[in-house]
Amino acid sequence: MGYLKPISISLSPNVEKDDVKLALNLIIRPWLWRKGKSAKELEDEFKQYLEVKYAISFNSGRSALYAILRALGASKGSILLQAFTCNAAINPVLWAKMSPVYVDCNTKTYNIDIEDLKQKIAENPDAKILMIQHTFGQPANMDEIMFIVRQNGLMLIEDSAHALGAEWNGQKIGTFGKAGFFSFSRDKVISCVYGGMAVTDDPDLAEKLRLSQSEFGMPNLFWIKQQLLHPILLHFIILPVYNFLNLGKLFLILSQWLHVLSKAVHWKEKRGLKPNYFPRAMPNALSILALNQFTKLDKFYNHRKKISNYYAENLKGTKFILPAENSLIKQSYLRFTVQHPKAHEIIYDSWHKQNILLGDWYTTPIAPHDTKPAEMRYKTGMCKNAEWLSRRTLNLPTHINISMKDAEKIVKFLEKYESKK
Numbered sequence: 001m002g003y004l005k006p007i008s009i010s011l012s013p014n015v016e017k018d019d020v021k022l023a024l025n026l027i028i029r030p031w032l033w034r035k036g037k038s039a040k041e042l043e044d045e046f047k048q049y050l051e052v053k054y055a056i057s058f059n060s061g062r063s064a065l066y067a068i069l070r071a072l073g074a075s076k077g078s079i080l081l082q083a084f085t086c087n088a089a090i091n092p093v094l095w096a097k098m099s100p101v102y103v104d105c106n107t108k109t110y111n112i113d114i115e116d117l118k119q120k121i122a123e124n125p126d127a128k129i130l131m132i133q134h135t136f137g138q139p140a141n142m143d144e145i146m147f148i149v150r151q152n153g154l155m156l157i158e159d160s161a162h163a164l165g166a167e168w169n170g171q172k173i174g175t176f177g178k179a180g181f182f183s184f185s186r187d188k189v190i191s192c193v194y195g196g197m198a199v200t201d202d203p204d205l206a207e208k209l210r211l212s213q214s215e216f217g218m219p220n221l222f223w224i225k226q227q228l229l230h231p232i233l234l235h236f237i238i239l240p241v242y243n244f245l246n247l248g249k250l251f252l253i254l255s256q257w258l259h260v261l262s263k264a265v266h267w268k269e270k271r272g273l274k275p276n277y278f279p280r281a282m283p284n285a286l287s288i289l290a291l292n293q294f295t296k297l298d299k300f301y302n303h304r305k306k307i308s309n310y311y312a313e314n315l316k317g318t319k320f321i322l323p324a325e326n327s328l329i330k331q332s333y334l335r336f337t338v339q340h341p342k343a344h345e346i347i348y349d350s351w352h353k354q355n356i357l358l359g360d361w362y363t364t365p366i367a368p369h370d371t372k373p374a375e376m377r378y379k380t381g382m383c384k385n386a387e388w389l390s391r392r393t394l395n396l397p398t399h400i401n402i403s404m405k406d407a408e409k410i411v412k413f414l415e416k417y418e419s420k421k
Contacts, residue, residue: 004244007406008357009335011239011252013399014191014293014300015231022292023231026285033224036284042291043197046182049297050172052199054206056213057287061161061183061196063216063279066092068157068179068198069129071208074098078127080120080154082112083365083383084390085133087269088183089159090366090376094272100376101127104383108324110135110337110393113385114144121152130154134163134173136361136395137189137332138323142168142176149177157181164189165301167330174199179209184290186230186264187399189332190297192289193227194262195282212279219280226262227286233261243355265368272375296400304333304398307407311336311396314411319418335359335395343394346417354413359395362386 026032039057046055058064069079075097081089084105093100101124104116112132121127130149132140149156156177160166164182166173174180179202182188184195198209233255242248255261266275282290293300312322321339323331337359340346344363350356363369365386366376373379380387396410 004241004248004355005239006242006351006355006357007397007402007409008239008242009359009395009397009399010187010357011242012186012191012193012231012234013397013401014187015235016296016400019289019292020231020235022289023228026288027225027228027232030221030225032288033221033228033285034218034283036287038284038287038291039282042282042287042294045291045294046197046199050175050199052175053201053203054199054209056198056206056209057282058196058198058213058216059219059280059282059286060088060185060194060278061159061181062088062092064181064183064196064198065089065157065159066095066279067209067212067216068181068205069093069096069098070212071205072129072155072178074129077129078124079129079131080117080124080127081131081159082133083378083386084110084135084362085159085365086362086367087265087272087371087376089131089133089161091269091272091274094376095274100378102378102382104385105135105389107385107389109138109140109326110389111138111140112145114141114148116383117148121148121154128153128155129157131157131159132177133159133161134166136323136337137162137166137334139163139166139168139173139329139331142171146176161185161188162334163332165297165330166332169328175201178202179205184286184293189300189334190290190293192286192293193230195286195290197282213281216279216281218283219277223262223277224283224285226260230261231289270368270371270375272372300400301332303400303402307398307402307404308333308336310404310407311338311411315414318415320414333398335361336398337361337393337395339389339392340394340417341392342417343392346414347394350410350413354409356410356413358410359397361395362390362393364390
């Protein structure tokens with residue numbers, strides 16, 4: 001029944017057999033779920049890999065960002081950040097009682113637009129924090145950004161959720177600012193379903209982050225069990241019959257409705273509210289899963305680069321607009337993002353005609369599509385580039401479970417929309 005399994009960009013894409021085996025081993029050992037040595041081991045691995053002084057783990061990138069904002073004492077202030085993002089980047093700002101100031105994005109790199117950033121800084125002199133996003137794993141222009149940060153006395157936070165392993169001019173992303181944070185959610189560079197890390201070289205900030213980690217406490221056992229079940233049920237039940245009378249999809253929806261599995265985004269987050277499982281520290285069981293994925297970081301990167309190069313080679317010369325190239329960057333290739341006027345139609349048709357689930361990051365300036373913009377304090381027209389891109393972009397999968405045969409099928413499907421020039 002392998003043909004019933006979709007080619008998917010999400011649905012825990014990084015999970016391999018060893019990850020499933022590890023989750024099975026953990027699900028029957030609840031005494032390992034909350035406390036243990038693995039969170040510290042993960043933090044130590046991150047410090048060594050990024051060459052930073054401090055790494056503090058949390059149960060999500062959202063929790064890590066929230067802890068950073070609290071540690072910076074930023075309550076009731078304003079923060080500059082880009083549109084064309086996920087509500088997971090906005091909500092911690094709202095939870096910290098701060099006001100987001102939206103900056104438009106560049107239509108070629110999908111990262112923050114430098115000219116609009118300069119204008120928003122001039123219009124918002126009270127904004128003392130800048131958060132930049134390395135969208136889809138493509139580093140933002142750190143030379144320009146660091147110049148602006150120093151010129152205006154801003155504190156820089158790097159949203160590196162997409163960019164573990166990426167570099168700007170030889171320096172690893174996440175290490176430029178006052179602090180950076182990473183995500184290990186189900187469709188990131190490495191994944192343990194939920195997880196995150198805050199990093200910094202500032203000892204005072206690190207001490208406050210560690211205090212927050214202790215204050216937040218661990219998630220409850222029920223929540224941890226939900227995350228451990230995710231790779232198990234996806235592997236054995238959901239994916240194998242996903243497209244057979246929609247049984248796999250229905251099982252996933254039912255499992256989430258019955259709270260057997262968690263959702264990637266809680267309904268409260270679409271309204272600017274905080275679910276009760278955020279913020280929390282990183283539990284031991286999920287740290288074990290993350291450590292296992294961390295050992296495969298180079299393997300994952302090489303595969304994603306190979307698949308991305310195939311897309312670039314075979315879509316060159318079509319009317320699909322390919323990602324911008326820059327000799328100064330090493331990107332993570334988390335997703336291969338292209339632009340096309342019929343992007344939404346292509347996403348819809350790929351699923352209904354070919355059993356291919358292409359990516360929809362981002363079909364609205366603040367995703368997911370059913371996020372309430374007003375609750376995010378975003379108004380239509382604030383960021384016209386982001387709104388334009390949200391109608392024209394789609395993501396192609398690059399993860400470890402995408403074979404070259406899968407990539408060939410995707411390219412062949414896309415070629416039906418655009419003939420060679």
